[in-house]
Amino acid sequence: AQSVTQLDSQVPVFEEAPVELRCNYSSSVSVYLFWYVQYPNQGLQLLLKYLSGSTLVKGINGFEAEFNKSQTSFHLRKPSVHISDTAEYFCAVTHFSGGYNKLIFGAGTRLAVHP
Amino acid sequence: DTAVSQTPKYLVTQMGNDKSIKCEQNLGHDTMYWYKQDSKKFLKIMFSYNNKELIINETVPNRFSPKSPDKAHLNLHINSLELGDSAVYFCASSQGTSGYPSTDTQYFGPGTRLTVL
Numbered sequence: 001a002q003s004v005t006q007l008d009s010q011v012p013v014f015e016e017a018p019v020e021l022r023c024n025y026s027s028s029v030s031v032y033l034f035w036y037v038q039y040p041n042q043g044l045q046l047l048l049k050y051l052s053g054s055t056l057v058k059g060i061n062g063f064e065a066e067f068n069k070s071q072t073s074f075h076l077r078k079p080s081v082h083i084s085d086t087a088e089y090f091c092a093v094t095h096f097s098g099g100y101n102k103l104i105f106g107a108g109t110r111l112a113v114h115p
Numbered sequence: 116d117t118a119v120s121q122t123p124k125y126l127v128t129q130m131g132n133d134k135s136i137k138c139e140q141n142l143g144h145d146t147m148y149w150y151k152q153d154s155k156k157f158l159k160i161m162f163s164y165n166n167k168e169l170i171i172n173e174t175v176p177n178r179f180s181p182k183s184p185d186k187a188h189l190n191l192h193i194n195s196l197e198l199g200d201s202a203v204y205f206c207a208s209s210q211g212t213s214g215y216p217s218t219d220t221q222y223f224g225p226g227t228r229l230t231v232l
Contacts, residue, residue: 032218043119043205043223044158051218088156094217100170101217102148105158 002027002095006106014114015083021076021109023091032094033074034103035065039087047089050074061085086113118142119224121206127230128196136191136227138206146170147189148221149181150205158205164189193229201231 007022025031032051036044048059055067065076074091091106119140128134140147148171149161162181163171169181178194189206203226209219 034220036223038156041226043225044207044221045223046220049218049220090158096217100163100165101219102160102163102171103221108156108158110156 002093002104004091004093004104004106006091006109008109010110012112013081016080018079019081021089023074025072025093034092035076036090037087081113083113119208119222121224121227125228129232130196132196133194136204138189140187140208142208144208144210146209148207149191152203196231198231201229203228
């Protein structure tokens, strides 16, 4: 069964600094991987997803993630963060079983950007 | 236009009461979901419907009963509310493909914060 581990529950960073949010997954089959962002008091929205092809995936708001099959990782990066990037970030993997799909989410990483 | 909407946004109620949360999507999607997000932000799927048919039912107490009158709506009714039901409940929808692993993006509503006193 698939599972997702987000290695950091909180990541504090100063504005304009680079950031990496780590995500590892476990799966015995091919995977589809997602990063969602949840701004305060809002629902989740998709940042980016890896389906196949190039291992470097670019998303919205200047974020990108790299799929690494050998390390079973899908870390999210941004070269220069803004205050407005303060949010909860969720890594997720598609779980396919019994003919149906569901998303398995990690526990989330809170990114706090300080001035 | 809001893609996925939920009502109410906040719900405060006493233990033992029955309450409902409504969800509507105007994206033309075939699949809708209910998620529960606990106080530690952990997000877990509860139910999934595809074209009004229940396809995923996680280990949720049977006090929770989803109902889908049509494929654009998925409501959640909760009987005999307990303190542990306090959480944020999210509705989501996706284009909805079954039979093979999905690449679909899920679109989430703004959430309903349920507080049981």
